[in-house]
Amino acid sequence: MKSLELCAGAGGQALGLEQAGFEHVALVENDAHCCATLRKNRPSWNVIEDDVRSFKKVANEYSGIELVAGGLPCPPFSKAGKQLGEKDERNLFPDALEIIDTIRPKAVMIENVRGFLDGAFEDYRRELKSQLEGMDYEVDWDLLNASKFGVPQLRPRVIIVAMQRQLWPHFQWPSGLEKPPKTVGETLYKLMSANDWIGAKAWKERADDIAPTIVGGSKKHGGPDLGPTRAKAAWATLGVNGKTIAEEAPERDFVGMPRLTVEMVARIQGFPPRWNFVGRKTAAYRQVGNAFPPPVANAVGTKIREAIEAAERKALKAA
Secondary structure, X not given: OEEEEEOOOOOHHHHHHHHOOOEEEEEEEOOXXXXXXXXXXXXXXXXXXXXXXXXXXXXXXXXXXXXXXXXXXXXXXXXXXXXXXXXXXXXXXXXXXXXXHHHOOOEEEEEEEHHHHOHXXXXXXXXXHHHHHHOOEEEEEEEEEHHHHOOOEOOEEEEEEEEEOOOHHHOOOOOOOOOOOOOHHHHHHHHHOOOOOOOHHHHHHHOOXXXXXXXXXXXXXXXXXXXXXXXXXXXXXXXXXXXXXXXXOOOOOOOOOOOOEHHHHHHHOOOOOOOOOOOOHHHHHHHHHOOOOHHHHHHHHHHHHHHHHHHHHHHHHHO
């Protein structure tokens, strides 16, 4: 099944959808570091380094594919910003809708922040749903917590799914895993002890819970740290210094609360060890912090693929 990825970032959603059985015909992203990361990890992917607004001009080349997916910019709806919604210049929902209308895929999957569900955006959600229904899609959204899918952080995210009407009866939201995710200590112990830190085992025992939501920051605001004051305090209870990001794991005789490396943060986001991020620390961390955890994208993508397959089987049987 073919997929087109909008605002692909560093590949969290794309990787999860690949695991779910989708082949990407193109990935559109305007950040040079993210594009370099995508190309480094998947040289065969068709990475288009361009703005979604410009990509609209050639969207018809991808008509008829199974899925259009994307992690549209979250600042217009994020509580960390001004929540300007449709008035925010970074709001790409209208452009994504134009692309969807041109391509008419069998399914659509869009990820955004929890703030999208705030009461202030009720009219916006209603209009979004109305426009998609006007294209003969059924639409729903749900708030999924990454921790339900094996990711060692809470990370609530809104997932919007739209499917052609004949496919919709076959779609079900993923329910998540029955067992809880690993703790931060269990997840990062090997990475923390990479330089033979003698305090690694004690730290593992202290870091006995899942992580707060990883915060990536934007190009205008935020650097390589683990978020606002409240988030840093939550990290401190796990024995982590969240004020900055480290270049490498603690040395053998290190004393105090360790900092996380970019690789460690990526592991907490659900990226596999083999996924490498291109760029210096700040650019690499921002890619990780803004990513969609691959296991969640995999779970939703699998349900979308299964719905399409079930509808196709039914149609063949009827024929």
